[in-house]
Amino acid sequence: xxxxxxxxxxxxxxKEVEVxxxxxxxxxxxxPYLTGRGLARLCGVDNSVITRLGAEWSExxxxxxxxxxxxxxxxxxxxxxxxxxxFAGNKYWTGSVCIxxxxxxxxxASQNNNSIALRNYRTLAxxxxxxxxxxxxxxxxSQSVPDQWKQFHDRVSLTYNSVPAxxxxxxxxxxxxxxxxxxxxxxxxxTFVPDISVGRIWSSHWxxxxxxxxxxxxxxxxxxxPDYFPQAAxxxxxxxxxxxAALGEFRRWFREVYIGQGKxxxxxxxxxxAKALPASFSQIALKxxxx
Numbered sequence: 653x654x655x656x657x658x659x660x661x662x663x664x665x666x667k668e669v670e671v672x673x674x675x676x677x678x679x680x681x682x683x684p685y686l687t688g689r690g691l692a693r694l695c696g697v698d699n700s701v702i703t704r705l706g707a708e709w710s711e712x713x714x715x716x717x718x719x720x721x722x723x724x725x726x727x728x729x730x731x732x733x734x735x736x737x738x739f740a741g742n743k744y745w746t747g748s749v750c751i752x753x754x755x756x757x758x759x760x761a762s763q764n765n766n767s768i769a770l771r772n773y774r775t776l777a778x779x780x781x782x783x784x785x786x787x788x789x790x791x792x793x794s795q796s797v798p799d800q801w802k803q804f805h806d807r808v809s810l811t812y813n814s815v816p817a818x819x820x821x822x823x824x825x826x827x828x829x830x831x832x833x834x835x836x837x838x839x840x841x842x843t844f845v846p847d848i849s850v851g852r853i854w855s856s857h858w859x860x861x862x863x864x865x866x867x868x869x870x871x872x873x874x875x876x877x878p879d880y881f882p883q884a885a886x887x888x889x890x891x892x893x894x895x896x897a898a899l900g901e902f903r904r905w906f907r908e909v910y911i912g913q914g915k916x917x918x919x920x921x922x923x924x925x926a927k928a929l930p931a932s933f934s935q936i937a938l939k940x941x942x943x
Contacts, residue, residue, distance in 0.1 A: 663739055667789045676785050677744075684785030685737070685744035694750075694776075695757040696768030705753070706743065709735050720760055724752040747781040803841050804830055806878040815873050819893035822854065823847040823875070825902060833937055845883070849919040850910060851891060857905060858894070867898035911941060 668677030674694060675687035686694070692702040708718050710733070725731065725748060735753075736743040745753075751773075758766055758773035776784050786792070807823070815821045826847055857863075864870065870892045877884040894902065910916055920937060 663737070667791050669789050671788050676788060678785065678789055678791045679737070679744065683737070683744075683746055684782050684789075684791075685746050686750050686785075688736075688743055688745060691745050691750055691753060694769070694772040695754055696765065697757060697763065702745075702753075706735055717756060717761065721749075721752050721756050724755055725749065728752075751776060751781055801834060803878065803881075804834065810876045810878065814875060815893050816871060818896055819871055819873070820896055820899055820902070821873065821875075821891065821893045822851045823891075825899075826850055826906070829941065832941060836936055836939075843923070846916070846919065849916075850906065853910060853915055854902065854905065855892060857909070863898060863901065867901070868895040870894055916941075 663683075664680045666678045666680045666682075668675065670676075670690075672693075673690075675690035676685065677687075678684050688702045688706070689699045692699040695702070705718065705721075708715050711718070714722075721735075722731070728748065730748050732749060735749045736745045738744070754769055754773045754776060757763065757769035759770070761769075779787075808827070811821065811823055815824070830846070858870070872890040873893050875889040875891050876887045877889070879887075883889070917938060
């Protein structure tokens with residue numbers, strides 16, 4: 653595996669802790685890492701040793717230890733151009749390189765005492781680098797989706813690839829609208845399920861215009877709501893899906909009729925009257941879609 657030369661990384665530190673003097677953390681994309689000092693402590697060497705190792709990595713005439721560590725990585729199909737990620741002036745030593753460096757100091761280096769490196773190598777090799785860091789830091793990758801997007805994310809996850817080939821679903825087709833509203837601070841939840849409204853009105857349009865004679869028959873697919881939605885009580889749902897040939901007509905109808913002729917506004921007003929949505933929701937939503 654060859655890694656590209658680093659450019660500008662759109663990353664930040666999500667969580668970082670120090671455990672028994674070992675600095676470690678998780679980046680915003682879920683990548684676990686050790687600080688240089690943390691890696692040095694696990695290897696039982698001075699921090700300056702790891703600093704020099706990083707500096708020597710790309711030298712044309714490489715030191716024996718760099719050659720050996722890179723051999724360990726190459727045997728695993730890994731060939732990083734740099735041994736760490738670097739941004740905002742800091743270096744973050746990540747999984748495969750950390751394990752390879754630790755293996756070197758546990759099994760190959762000629763230092764006086766390799767017991768610290770050997771003990772830590774066995775710990776990390778046995779548990780896995782990612783699991784070890786996640787546990788120490790208290791990071792749960794399943795909770796990495798921001799809370800305000802979680803309900804939309806969970807619905808998308810449960811409908812992914814569930815529609816039969818050759819058909820489209822209402823929920824997936826209106827995802828752009830849901831994302832637009834979310835960016836305006838209006839996030840989908842169990843009180844705001846616009847695909848039900850869109851599905852009902854589109855179905856009436858389909859039948860009243862006998863669109864099956866033009867595009868073919870509709871079908872059904874299995875759809876489940878997340879178990880914390882009230883609608884989950886009747887899972888699995890069997891909503892309609894429509895022939896892909898009708899996709900252009902649906903998008904025209906959605907833009908010109910459902911949004912353009914006020915059907916969506918009526919849905920929002922109805923939800924506000926039922927106290928399911930705040931009165932301000934409609935105004936903010938329509939403004940966001942108009943943009």
